[in-house]
Amino acid sequence: MDKLNNVNISEVQKLISPRQLKDLHPASEDMAEHIHRSRREISRILSGEDDRLLAIVGPCSIHDTSAAMEYAEKLNVLKKKYADKIYIMMRVYFEKPRTTIGWRGLIVDPHLDGTYQIGEGLKEARSLLLKINSIGLAAASEMLDPIVAQYLADLISWAAIGARTTESQTHREMTSGLSMPVGFKNGTDGSIQTAVDGMKSSRYPHSFIGIDQSGDTCIFTTKGNSDSHLILRGGRRGPNYYEESVEEAERIMKAAELKPAIVVDCSHSNSGKKHIRQERVLRDIVEQRLRGKKSIRGFMLESNLFEGNQKISENLCDLKYGVSITDECIGWKETEQLLASVVEKLD
Ligand SMILES: O=C[C@H](O)[C@H](O)COP(=O)(O)O
Numbered sequence: 122m123d124k125l126n127n128v129n130i131s132e133v134q135k136l137i138s139p140r141q142l143k144d145l146h147p148a149s150e151d152m153a154e155h156i157h158r159s160r161r162e163i164s165r166i167l168s169g170e171d172d173r174l175l176a177i178v179g180p181c182s183i184h185d186t187s188a189a190m191e192y193a194e195k196l197n198v199l200k201k202k203y204a205d206k207i208y209i210m211m212r213v214y215f216e217k218p219r220t221t222i223g224w225r226g227l228i229v230d231p232h233l234d235g236t237y238q239i240g241e242g243l244k245e246a247r248s249l250l251l252k253i254n255s256i257g258l259a260a261a262s263e264m265l266d267p268i269v270a271q272y273l274a275d276l277i278s279w280a281a282i283g284a285r286t287t288e289s290q291t292h293r294e295m296t297s298g299l300s301m302p303v304g305f306k307n308g309t310d311g312s313i314q315t316a317v318d319g320m321k322s323s324r325y326p327h328s329f330i331g332i333d334q335s336g337d338t339c340i341f342t343t344k345g346n347s348d349s350h351l352i353l354r355g356g357r358r359g360p361n362y363y364e365e366s367v368e369e370a371e372r373i374m375k376a377a378e379l380k381p382a383i384v385v386d387c388s389h390s391n392s393g394k395k396h397i398r399q400e401r402v403l404r405d406i407v408e409q410r411l412r413g414k415k416s417i418r419g420f421m422l423e424s425n426l427f428e429g430n431q432k433i434s435e436n437l438c439d440l441k442y443g444v445s446i447t448d449e450c451i452g453w454k455e456t457e458q459l460l461a462s463v464v465e466k467l468d
């Protein structure tokens with residue numbers, strides 16, 4: 122009996138390497154060009170060179186890839202229709218950070234039953250990202266596990282560091298080496314400073330340990346990511362999308378010698394996790410922008426084919442199609458109406 126090692130480990134399994142997964146599900150040259158272009162467009166919006174608003178819209182989490190693809194097709198129609206006013210991309214979230222415990226997303230538990238078939242989850246996630254990008258839509262996702270990034274980051278055009286990891290050294294180091302614009306969410310306690318510290322840290326070069334495409338342990342030395350920005354998502358004390366909060370965020374970013382660039386998350390603690398309240402957040406920030414608050418560069422909506430959410434039932438056949446199994450989302454009809462009204466106001 123080994124008394125010192127693996128005391129709390131019950132099993133270790135080999136996993137496919139990033140390169141093996143990419144060989145199975147490769148990105149074409151055309152797709153690489155589309156993702157490169159999307160990242161540049163997003164970067165120009167976040168820096169203010171492009172005056173459009175970034176709209177990150179989609180499910181709280183992906184659990185059914187067919188429903189996700191139906192959603193992507195619908196969203197892509199709006200992306201093309203409103204392209205001169207807003208840049209629409211899809212929230213394609215596969216990793217869920219939990220306050221305590223709960224389903225952790227399609228990659229970790231693709232069968233939703235605690236069997237943790239992570240290899241299958243990675244394949245499903247990569248194959249969905251390929252399909253979404255192939256129709257010309259760009260994908261936005263949270264980067265939670267730095268190892269997972271090696272399998273999927275090439276297909277992602279915008280990433281978020283979540284409220285629960287925004288203070289983490291590991292996530293700041295990872296961000297400094299990521300190839301796409303990355304938003305730091307304010308902490309769950311509402312701290313904007315924590316996210317601004319994350320932005321600042323990730324702009325510098327770092328060295329850290331990670332795995333390469335073959336799965337070998339390596340030292341990565343990064344150049345720093347100049348495309349970091351702030352995401353206001355509200356906090357324990359309530360929402361932070363109001364003008365006073367936006368101005369406080371601007372002050373904190375300026376004090377850190379960062380150019381203010383803010384995306385407002387209309388969900389989470391800005392809506393008290395009530396989907397019907399996302400609309401009022403969105404209307405308010407569009408009004409702020411029209412009054413000249415140019416530091417607001419985008420917004421995020423949690424939206425699905427149908428509104429609300431549902432618990433993961435014992436019998437998975439009972440799950441309703443197109444309804445979130447994590448946070449509440451607005452439904453497709455409301456999503457269409459909200460995006461149309463944003464564009465109308467910006468006209
Ligand atoms: O976005 C989803 C949730 O807000 C996040 O994963 C935390 O969820 P929990 O507080 O239900 O664990």
Ligand SMILES: C=C(OP(=O)(O)O)C(=O)O
Binds near residue numbers: 181217218263283284
């Ligand atoms: C988990 C999320 O958000 P936050 O980190 O703001 O809680 C999310 O956007 O899915």
